[in-house]
Amino acid sequence: MLRWTVHLEGGPRRVNHAAVAVGHRVYSFGGYCSGEDYETLRQIDVHIFNAVSLRWTKLPPVRPAIRGQAPVVPYMRYGHSTVLIDDTVFLWGGRNDTEGACNVLYAFDVNTHKWSTPRVSGTVPGARDGHSACVLGKTMYIFGGYEQLADCFSNDIHKLDTSTMTWTLICTKGNPARWRDFHSATMLGSHMYVFGGRADRFGPFHSNNEIYCNRIRVFDTRTEAWLDCPPTPVLPEGRRSHSAFGYNGELYIFGGYNARLNRHFHDLWKFNPASFTWKKIEPKGKGPCPRRRQCCCIVGDKIVLFGGTSPSPEEGLGDEFDLIDHSDLHVLDFSKYTYSQSAPAIKVPVCGW
Structure with a gap:
């Protein structure tokens, strides 16, 4: 039985960040927090969570190798992507x-x-945010997002072969997925499964007529074709800024937000690609509150989920001006050895803050 086993407070307060798991550590890059200064250009910050000691550390700023010369470090940002290939x-x-x-x-x-x-x-793909990134072997696939220069949603797929450092715009076959941003793309085998995101009813340009697709779209990386997918009888609500991960050959999604419904989610759904069916999962224990723009990573048999933003409990509105950014962390345990009850929330000392 799935169970939420850990709830920690006192980590980095981050929204729209990006993270990867490296062994028993989770590296979190950038993001934002309401009230902080994002007009001043500064280095992206890197926080590391140790899943064994349950402690956060923050890496110190990078110093220039040559005095007076700026170090090679990305600037602080949000809506970016990170993937791990080798080290x-x-x-x-x-x-x-x-x-x-x-x-x-x-x-x-x-x-x-x-x-x-x-x-x-x-x-090279045009500058954008809200895209997705996933990996097959040594190749990174970038899909969708909101392109700055064209000022529109994208449904292009670019791939980067990291063995040659060559970008390719894939000329896809089949009926492509709709233009969108803040969706998820998860690689299961050689297939990329795209879910959710924000799109516009009338095409790639933003006309304030948002739609939230709840159909799974599948891209076959071998044939470079979008596949025709059968209908599914049960579907999650459409959403954006959710979390998605693959575990044991199945796809899971958590949380997210639908502006048309003015609703934040904290539900967990499982998609089986063999039967092409969804199932809502009800883990034991106390899980995260409804939220969007959080991060999650797989560490062994556990899912580490942290950060994000939620409606203010005082206001309950959920618009951009009544949101609370989170500094908490939750663990969803897939192993057969689980605790008998949910661990209480505890404050975690943050080293190197």
């Missing part, structure tokens, strides 16, 4: 209130904690 975290995209969106590829070495900007070739 390197590749960070791409995202935006900042001062610089706008970015399409420079950054590489972070998890052993040395040093940043670099690999030399790339090919068709």
